[in-house]
Amino acid sequence: MDIQEWEQRHTDAFYNVKEALPYLEGMFVAYNSNIDAIKHLTDKELSRLIGFFKETEIQERVETYPREIKDPLDFMARLLISMREGKAAEIPAHTSDIHEWLKEHMGFDYARMGGQAGIISNLLAYLELKKVVAYIPWLSEEQAEYFVASDNLLHPKVEGETVTLKRPQEAFKPGIESKVNWIFEYSKDLEVTCNGIKFKVPRDNRLIISSRPKWLRLDMDREVYEHLDSLLPIDGAILSGYQMIKEQYEDGSTYKDYVANSVKVIEKLKSLNPELRIHVELTSIQNRLIRKAILTEIVAKHVHSLGLDTVEVANALNVLGHEELSYSVIKKEENGIMSLYQGAVQLLKDLSLERVHVHSLGFYICILAKGHPLTLKEHRDSLLFSSTLAAAKALNGKIENLAEAEAGLEVPVSNKGLEDLENFKLYCIGRKLCTPEESEYGYLYGPDHDAVLIPSKVVDKPKATVGIGDAISAGAFTAMLAKMKQKRAGK
Numbered sequence: 305m306d307i308q309e310w311e312q313r314h315t316d317a318f319y320n321v322k323e324a325l326p327y328l329e330g331m332f333v334a335y336n337s338n339i340d341a342i343k344h345l346t347d348k349e350l351s352r353l354i355g356f357f358k359e360t361e362i363q364e365r366v367e368t369y370p371r372e373i374k375d376p377l378d379f380m381a382r383l384l385i386s387m388r389e390g391k392a393a394e395i396p397a398h399t400s401d402i403h404e405w406l407k408e409h410m411g412f413d414y415a416r417m418g419g420q421a422g423i424i425s426n427l428l429a430y431l432e433l434k435k436v437v438a439y440i441p442w443l444s445e446e447q448a449e450y451f452v453a454s455d456n457l458l459h460p461k462v463e464g465e466t467v468t469l470k471r472p473q474e475a476f477k478p479g480i481e482s483k484v485n486w487i488f489e490y491s492k493d494l495e496v497t498c499n500g501i502k503f504k505v506p507r508d509n510r511l512i513i514s515s516r517p518k519w520l521r522l523d524m525d526r527e528v529y530e531h532l533d534s535l536l537p538i539d540g541a542i543l544s545g546y547q548m549i550k551e552q553y554e555d556g557s558t559y560k561d562y563v564a565n566s567v568k569v570i571e572k573l574k575s576l577n578p579e580l581r582i583h584v585e586l587t588s589i590q591n592r593l594i595r596k597a598i599l600t601e602i603v604a605k606h607v608h609s610l611g612l613d614t615v616e617v618a619n620a621l622n623v624l625g626h627e628e629l630s631y632s633v634i635k636k637e638e639n640g641i642m643s644l645y646q647g648a649v650q651l652l653k654d655l656s657l658e659r660v661h662v663h664s665l666g667f668y669i670c671i672l673a674k675g676h677p678l679t680l681k682e683h684r685d686s687l688l689f690s691s692t693l694a695a696a697k698a699l700n701g702k703i704e705n706l707a708e709a710e711a712g713l714e715v716p717v718s719n720k721g722l723e724d725l726e727n728f729k730l731y732c733i734g735r736k737l738c739t740p741e742e743s744e745y746g747y748l749y750g751p752d753h754d755a756v757l758i759p760s761k762v763v764d765k766p767k768a769t770v771g772i773g774d775a776i777s778a779g780a781f782t783a784m785l786a787k788m789k790q791k792r793a794g795k
C-alpha cells in the first residue's frame with residue numbers, strides 16, 4: 305500500500321464527509337464531563353513529588369497495585385506504575401482528600417474540558433452540526449463554562465415539570481460542586497529514580513485521577529427521562545461515563561439499579577427514533593465487576609457501536625473470559641494487530657454489536673456486522689475523517705471549527721501504522737479475508753463480519769493527548785451517521 309494513496313484518500317474523505325455532516329438533524333451526548341486539571345510533569349517536579357515520601361514506602365505501595373486513590377501514597381504508586389510502562393491509566397478517588405493534597409503540594413498548569421461526553425459535545429458543536437444536545441447529570445455552574453457557547457450546543461433544563469433545551473451556560477444545576485479530575489501528563493525519556501530503581505519513560509502518556517465524589521450518580525433526572533422527546537430530532541447518541549457506577553451505595557442501592565436505569569434510557573431513546581444508532585465510548589474501568597456489567601448488561605444487545613483503545617480491548621476480553629486473547633493483545637499491544645483484530649471480532653460477536661471501532665497509535669480497525677447499510681468505502685471515509693480530526697487535535701491541541709479540523713490533513717500518515725497493516729496483510733490473504741487488491745483498499749470480508757483497516761495520521765510532538773481517542777470515535781461514528789442520512793436522502 306502506497307502512502308501517497310492513503311494521503312489522497314484522507315483528503316477525499318474529509319471533503320465528502322464535510323458535505324454529509326449537514327444531513328444530520330441532531331446528536332445526543334451523555335453523561336460524563338468534568339474539569340481536567342492538567343499538570344505536565346518535569347523531572348524537577350517529579351523528584352519534588354517523590355521527596356514528599358519515604359522511597360521504601362512508595363515501593364511497598366507499588367507492590368499493592370492500588371485500584372483506587374485513598375491517600376497520596378496510592379497516587380504516587382500508580383503514577384510510577386503508569387510511567388514505568390508508559391501506559392495510560394485512570395484511577396478513581398472517592399474522597400476529595402487527594403484533590404486537596406495535590407492543590408497544596410503540586411498545583412496544575414491549566415484547566416480544560418474533560419470527560420468523554422464533555423469533550424465530544426464540544427467537538428461536535430465545533431464541527432458545525434445542526435444540533436448537539438449534551439446531558440451531564442452533574443452540570444455545575446463552573447462546569448457549564450467549559451462548554452462551547454454556541455446556538456448548536458444545547459442542554460436540557462428542568463423547570464418545574466417541564467424540560468426545555470438551553471445553552472449549558474443557562475442550564476446548570478445551581479449550588480452543585482464541580483467534578484475535577486487531575487491529569488498528570490509525562491513525556492517519553494523522562495528519567496525516574498526511586499528507591500534505587502531507575503527507568504526511562506518509554507512513551508508520552510498520562511495518569512488520570514478520576515474524582516468520584518459520594519454525591520455522584522450516573523443516572524438521568526426523572527423529568528429529563530419523562531420528557532426525552534424534547535431532545536428530538538436526533539439521529540445518534542454517544543454515551544459514556546458508565547465507569548462512574550459503583551458496586552454499592554450508602555442508600556442500599558447497588559450497581560444493578562444504575563445499570564437497569566441506563567438500559568431504560570437507551571431503550572427509550574430507541575423507541576423515540578427507530579433509526580437511531582447508539583455508540584458507547586469506553587475508558588479504563590478499574591473495577592472488573594463494573595466493567596463486565598457495562599459490557600454484558602448495557603452494551604450487549606442494546607447498543608449498536610463500541611469505541612475503545614487497545615488496552616480497553618484487552619481489558620474487555622479479559623472480563624468476557626478470553627484471557628489468552630486478552631494477554632496476546634496487551635503483550636504485543638500496538639504491534640499485535642492480528643490479536644487486536646481477532647479481539648475486536650470477538651467483542652462484536654459476544655456483545656451482538658453492529659460495529660466495533662478500535663483506535664491504536666498509527667492505525668484503526670473497524671469491525672462491522674454483515675448487512676450494514678453503508679459500503680466499506682463509506683465506512684472507510686468515516687474512519688479517515690476521524691484520523692484527520694485526531695491529527696488536528698494532536699497538532700494544535702484543539703479543534704474549534706471545520707477549518708481547524710482540515711489542518712489535520714497536513715499531518716503525515718504514520719509509516720509505522722502502514723507497516724503494521726502490511727504485516728497483517730499476509731495473515732488476511734492467507735485466511736482468505738481478502739484478495740491482494742482488496743487488501744490495498746483496507747477491506748476485509750469475514751464469514752460473519754466485514755472490516756475496514758486504515759493507517760492513521762500521527763503527530764510526532766503532540767500538543768495534547770487527552771481526548772484524542774474520544775475525537776476519533778465520535779468523529780467516525782458521526783461521519784458514518786451523516787453518510788447514512790445523506791444516502792437515505794438519495795444524495
Ligand SMILES: Nc1ncnc2c1ncn2[C@@H]1O[C@H](COP(=O)(O)OP(=O)(O)O)[C@@H](O)[C@H]1O
Pocket residue numbers: 392587612613614663664665666694695698761762763764765766769770771772773774775776
Ligand atoms: N500523537 C498522536 N497523533 C495522532 N493520534 C494520536 C496521537 N497520540 C494518540 N493518538 C490517538 O489517540 C488515541 C488515544 O485514545 P485513548 O487511549 O482512548 O485516549 P482518550 O480516551 O484520552 O482519548 C490513540 O489510540 C491514537 O489513535
Ligand SMILES: O=P(O)(O)OC[C@H]1O[C@](O)(CO)[C@@H](O)[C@@H]1O
Pocket residue numbers: 336337338340394417418419420423485487512514515545547548587770771774
Ligand atoms: O471517568 P471520568 O472521571 O469521567 O474521567 C474521564 C477522563 O477521561 C477523559 O475524558 C479522556 O478520555 C479525561 O478528559 C477525563 O479526565
Ligand SMILES: [Mg+2]
Pocket residue numbers: 586587612613773774
Ligand atoms: Mg478513550
